[in-house]
């Protein structure tokens with residue numbers, strides 16, 4: 001099962017992607033997580049990516065595409081994968097299609113988790129992330145067991161720089177300009193599924209599962 005998650009930043013696609021990965025036993029591949037791991041490890045890629053991420057901008061395609069193509073060529077992706085945060089531009093989608101076509105494969109589902117902009121801004125302010133292990137929470141919908149402390153590794157959870165209100169506004173503009181056209185791109189391919197992301201998380205998930213049937 002080869003799945004792409006679409007949706008504005010903060011629409012909840014990451015949370016849903018993790019659950020899909022678990023239910024269907026396929027890897028969850030998040031480009032945002034890969035960049036953040038590189039930032040933590042102070043790699044060259046991490047240093048370059050951070051410059052763009054901190055401004056709410058997209059990391060250039062040339063730094064992004066190859067790393068995804070390498071990742072989906074790994075053994076554990078044989079039965080499929082769920083891509084979270086990639087593609088985010090039409091050239092990225094075209095690069096993905098071209099890479100899969102080389103081995104006679106194609107994407108099967110593009111799931112758009114649809115949430116209105118005004119809800120996004122409210123949600124993002126409540127997001128908290130562990131900069132050590134990458135786990136994400138929300139102060140209202142997915143709180144940590146102990147306030148401010150990551151359930152998984154015990155480190156502090158914080159509001160990520162790119163989740164701060166001024167950056168969120170920029171990310172939404174970037175989303176509408178560069179990523180939203182992918183909805184039409186996958187609609188034309190006949191693989192788009194839209195779910196209402198403003199519903200409770202469990203309902204969003206059951207709608208996604210129903211759309212994959």
Ligand code: AMP
Nearest residue numbers: 031032052053057058059064085086088
């Ligand atoms: P995310 O965790 O998916 O919201 O990603 C956080 C940030 O990483 C984004 O705001 C971008 O700066 C960068 N990023 C993640 N995925 C991509 C991508 N496919 N193309 C370009 N930049 C990306």
